[in-house]
Amino acid sequence: MNLIAVVGAGTMGNGIAHVFAQKGYKVNLIDTQHTALEKALQTIQKNLDRQISKGSIDEANKISTLNNISIFESIELGVVNADLVIEAATENSEIKKKIFSLIDQYAPSNCILASNTSSISITQLGAVTKRPEKVIGMHFMNPVPVMKLVEIINGDQTSLVVTETIVKLTEAINKIPCVVKDFPGFIANRILMPMINEAIIALSEGVSDANTIDQIMKLGMAHPMGPLQLADYIGLDVCKNILDIMKEGFDNTKYAPAPLLVEMVAEGKLGIKTGVGFYKY
Numbered sequence: 685m686n687l688i689a690v691v692g693a694g695t696m697g698n699g700i701a702h703v704f705a706q707k708g709y710k711v712n713l714i715d716t717q718h719t720a721l722e723k724a725l726q727t728i729q730k731n732l733d734r735q736i737s738k739g740s741i742d743e744a745n746k747i748s749t750l751n752n753i754s755i756f757e758s759i760e761l762g763v764v765n766a767d768l769v770i771e772a773a774t775e776n777s778e779i780k781k782k783i784f785s786l787i788d789q790y791a792p793s794n795c796i797l798a799s800n801t802s803s804i805s806i807t808q809l810g811a812v813t814k815r816p817e818k819v820i821g822m823h824f825m826n827p828v829p830v831m832k833l834v835e836i837i838n839g840d841q842t843s844l845v846v847t848e849t850i851v852k853l854t855e856a857i858n859k860i861p862c863v864v865k866d867f868p869g870f871i872a873n874r875i876l877m878p879m880i881n882e883a884i885i886a887l888s889e890g891v892s893d894a895n896t897i898d899q900i901m902k903l904g905m906a907h908p909m910g911p912l913q914l915a916d917y918i919g920l921d922v923c924k925n926i927l928d929i930m931k932e933g934f935d936n937t938k939y940a941p942a943p944l945l946v947e948m949v950a951e952g953k954l955g956i957k958t959g960v961g962f963y964k965y
């Protein structure tokens with residue numbers, strides 16, 4: 685693995701680019717929105733400065749990390765020489781299928797295609813390509829430079845050698861791989877999202893205020909962050925999309941996003957990224 689292309693330069697894409705570039709890989713960061721690329725580079729720079737102030741890296745590491753990242757506004761140009769493409773675009777099945785089909789056309793035939801999807805079927809993403817055996821889920825956690833877990837998802841046709849390669853690569857960037865099967869929401873979000881959704885329902889029923897709900901889960905369950913604060917951090921639009929995908933995937937209304945969540949997303953209250961969610965930022 686030398687060159688890694690990351691498609692989507694939002695919350696997750698910039699973190700994934702940061703981590704690989706810091707480990708010495710060349711990274712092509714791709715987004716259709718120029719502003720997203722600019723913002724991603726600013727975020728990476730800010731996060732590297734934070735690492736310097738904590739003493740975990742030096743100035744030379746910051747410079748080499750930034751030098752390893754190139755930005756592209758088109759998939760066609762950004763993936764041509766890639767050994768691995770990690771897609772981290774918007775959590776929407778149709779968008780991701782279009783992206784996978786495009787990557788498949790332009791990436792080298794031996795290139796592995798991974799998705800950072802939180803919940804969309806890896807098998808279905810693989811099915812739009814001519815290389816389903818080389819398609820795999822690589823679900824990083826937010827914030828990527830800090831969180832150790834990478835949930836690795838095998839599609840129905842993912843080959844053993846591809847899984848082994850991605851497990852080794854995950855270890856090479858000092859993360860811990862956990863391999864799971866391709867079910868809606870996999871493991872992480874299948875368990876996390878119903879909890880967040882229930883916290884939102886309790887809030888809308890007036891059982892308690894946001895701060896108290898979060899305190900109860902932090903103090904009582906030893907969670908480092910309460911569910912409402914975590915939802916703001918993830919992005920309320922991302923939470924809603926994941927719940928919609930699980931509801932459809934399991935054909936079960938127990939995963940239906942809480943009406944308050946739907947309302948907040950419609951109002952553009954998406955959490956930290958828009959400055960307002962369950963809290964103000």
Ligand SMILES: NC(=O)c1ccc[n+]([C@@H]2O[C@H](COP(=O)([O-])OP(=O)(O)OC[C@H]3O[C@@H](n4cnc5c(N)ncnc54)[C@H](O)[C@@H]3O)[C@@H](O)[C@H]2O)c1
Binds near residue numbers: 693696697714720918
């Ligand atoms: N936010 C989280 O905490 C979190 C955690 C784990 C996984 N994920 C997953 O990571 C993925 C990205 O989520 P995010 O929170 O970074 O989203 P985001 O909205 O912050 O960023 C998505 C980016 O994708 C870009 N994009 C959309 N269509 C594109 C295309 N055709 N080509 C190139 N770029 C395109 C957008 O311009 C945007 O910059 C999703 O699949 C999400 O489920 C998110």
